[in-house]
Amino acid sequence: MKQTKLVIVAASLTALLSGSVMAQNAFNDADKAVEYRQKAFSVMQNNFAAMGAMVRGDAPFDAAIFAARATDFAAMTTIPWPAFETAGAKPGNNSDALAAIWSNWADFTQRAEKLQADAQALAEVAAAGIEADSRKAFMAAARNCKACHDQYKD
Ligand code: HEC
Numbered sequence: 001m002k003q004t005k006l007v008i009v010a011a012s013l014t015a016l017l018s019g020s021v022m023a024q025n026a027f028n029d030a031d032k033a034v035e036y037r038q039k040a041f042s043v044m045q046n047n048f049a050a051m052g053a054m055v056r057g058d059a060p061f062d063a064a065i066f067a068a069r070a071t072d073f074a075a076m077t078t079i080p081w082p083a084f085e086t087a088g089a090k091p092g093n094n095s096d097a098l099a100a101i102w103s104n105w106a107d108f109t110q111r112a113e114k115l116q117a118d119a120q121a122l123a124e125v126a127a128a129g130i131e132a133d134s135r136k137a138f139m140a141a142a143r144n145c146k147a148c149h150d151q152y153k154d
Contacts, residue, residue, distance in 0.1 A: 026083050033086035034095045044076035055138050063129035070126035074119040081112050096154040115144040
């Protein structure tokens with residue numbers, strides 16, 4: 001019995017992985033790619049806003065919560081970018097991405113990398129739990145958002 005089940009599982013896995021039944025996904029379908037990167041930006045923003053509330057004084061500074069949000073923020077900053085490389089995932093697909101991204105690809109990529117580096121630095125600083133340092137690192141990370149959106153987001 002067990003043997004039969006295993007064979008069936010293996011067969012379905014093979015079918016799943018074979019090109020013949022390959023589902024459309026964020027890495028081969030333009031609409032799904034746009035949705036994927038927008039969701040990633042959205043989760044990134046949720047974590048960023050939670051820290052922002054503490055930085056602005058709208059919420060009391062809590063080092064542990066700030067550090068947790070900084071860690072998840074840093075993780076999310078790595079997610080959106082591959083979905084900009086999916087064929088056809090350009091303006092027009094419910095996307096706010098501007099065509100300038102693909103004509104200034106090196107600059108766009110550099111900005112994406114800077115965001116990730118600043119977010120990683122923020123997560124490391126936040127882990128130490130010192131409010132003034134966390135605040136400063138947050139502001140440094142925040143500068144990346146508007147700078148890129150001004151150039152590349154509708
Ligand atoms: C390297 C460029 C770049 C950087 C840096 C960047 N963004 Fe964006 N962001 C974009 C682009 C391009 C879009 C539009 C994506 C689309 O609609 O296809 C976007 C979209 C968004 C969206 C909308 C997502 C949705 O639901 O449609 C949010 C929210 C967002 N960014 C937040 C941020 C925050 C917060 C930061 C900084 C911590 C940031 N972004 C940094 C390029 C960037």
